[in-house]
Amino acid sequence: MADQKEQETSVFTEEVIKEVIFRVHRFSPDDGKPPRMQDYKVPVKRGMTVLDGLHYIRDNLDSTLSYRFSCRMAICGSCGMFINNLPRLACKTQILELEADTIEVKPLPNYEVIKDLVPDLSDFFEKHRSVMPYLIREEEEEKIDPPTNEFLQTPDELERFLQFAYCTKCGLCLAGCPTVATDKVFLGPMALAQAFRYNSDTRDQGFEKRLELLCVPEGPWRCHFAGSCSEVCPKGVDPALGVQLLKGQIVFTKLGLKKPHKIAPLATEKPEAKRRPGIPEAPPRTVKKE
Amino acid sequence: MREPTLWILHILAGIIILIFLGIHMGIMHLDTILTSLGVGYKNPLSWSSVLIRNKALFFTITYILLLGAALYHGFYGLRNILFELSLGKSAQKAVNWLLFFVGLFLFIYGGYAAIAAYVI
Ligand code: SF4
Ligand code: FES
Numbered sequence: 374m375a376d377q378k379e380q381e382t383s384v385f386t387e388e389v390i391k392e393v394i395f396r397v398h399r400f401s402p403d404d405g406k407p408p409r410m411q412d413y414k415v416p417v418k419r420g421m422t423v424l425d426g427l428h429y430i431r432d433n434l435d436s437t438l439s440y441r442f443s444c445r446m447a448i449c450g451s452c453g454m455f456i457n458n459l460p461r462l463a464c465k466t467q468i469l470e471l472e473a474d475t476i477e478v479k480p481l482p483n484y485e486v487i488k489d490l491v492p493d494l495s496d497f498f499e500k501h502r503s504v505m506p507y508l509i510r511e512e513e514e515e516k517i518d519p520p521t522n523e524f525l526q527t528p529d530e531l532e533r534f535l536q537f538a539y540c541t542k543c544g545l546c547l548a549g550c551p552t553v554a555t556d557k558v559f560l561g562p563m564a565l566a567q568a569f570r571y572n573s574d575t576r577d578q579g580f581e582k583r584l585e586l587l588c589v590p591e592g593p594w595r596c597h598f599a600g601s602c603s604e605v606c607p608k609g610v611d612p613a614l615g616v617q618l619l620k621g622q623i624v625f626t627k628l629g630l631k632k633p634h635k636i637a638p639l640a641t642e643k644p645e646a647k648r649r650p651g652i653p654e655a656p657p658r659t660v661k662k663e
Numbered sequence: 664m665r666e667p668t669l670w671i672l673h674i675l676a677g678i679i680i681l682i683f684l685g686i687h688m689g690i691m692h693l694d695t696i697l698t699s700l701g702v703g704y705k706n707p708l709s710w711s712s713v714l715i716r717n718k719a720l721f722f723t724i725t726y727i728l729l730l731g732a733a734l735y736h737g738f739y740g741l742r743n744i745l746f747e748l749s750l751g752k753s754a755q756k757a758v759n760w761l762l763f764f765v766g767l768f769l770f771i772y773g774g775y776a777a778i779a780a781y782v783i
Contacts, residue, residue: 556747590746590755594670623667 389416398479417468424463440490450543455479460548460605481548497544500560504568509579524576524637537570539608546602546612558591562602565593566615575637593620673739679732683725717780726777738762
């Protein structure tokens, strides 16, 4: 009885609601054919995402289709695609919510295409790396990983950059950015918002170092505040705001109107953390220390 | 550190334009209200009124400031547009110098006109 009730109220029924056409971008550098769109009929059940639709195609219709994904729950940022003319995460986009009989799936714009729906994100990650997106400390002993103790930060200090820490590096913001569309060397909303995130972190002392990297023509000055990056961000981050705050941070510091932030002190006492009974030891590190 | 300086100047130029263009618009289009308040010029477009303004030091200075601000603001914007075409370093340098000299020429030419109207 309870089972029957659950089945009636569950949104995840097996019933096929409708059939949609998936119009998918196909391109392989090896077959010598120009990029083209290929249609597939996909039966849609309630709760199916665009990523599920692509899985259906790959499993039942065409095993040569290539696309990126990993977590299937909008955490890893791998499945960014251009779905019905907007950059979106395929695993977060419900087919029925698109309210369309044809779903066009293309690779993210503003990136080179490696194959089918796979964009080349190397430049994107290179731009991210270029702004030193990690905590920089001056004390020699704190430069090593792990530091000698934890840094003390208040909730208010955390609040200043917290939203930017939710970025999953999915690359949708660069796909939506009109400046990146014409200027390939522009650092772009993600890297710039991350520069602001680390500059504003009281545990960080790297502002001066990052300043040199940001005061270049391809830095935040190129942003026209179109705001499309924030519009498409699937994690609710506001990278456009981050870029404007970064401009303000640099300019006000330069004009002497803003003092560098307070540096989070190192805790004097070791935190008293005891492993609860039954919790196993952490697995060995996958990245070896040099 | 040149980029933030150029950007700050761009914002300052925008503020100057806003103020002086506001004054200009007020004088040109709100003449009825302004003259009823005892300021401004009747028939601001008439030759005599233009002449009076040209002979006032305040206007000569504002004309030159507005000219400089508008040229800088406009040329900085143009530089942005050109840089967004993913120019190489040497092309960027060429654009910088070209815009600088064209801007300087226009500023000297416009400034000369404003000063000449004041002195002659
Ligand atoms: S800011 Fe948003 S859209 Fe840009 S990479 Fe981060 S999560 Fe993705
Ligand atoms: S698969 Fe991880 S975000 Fe979509």
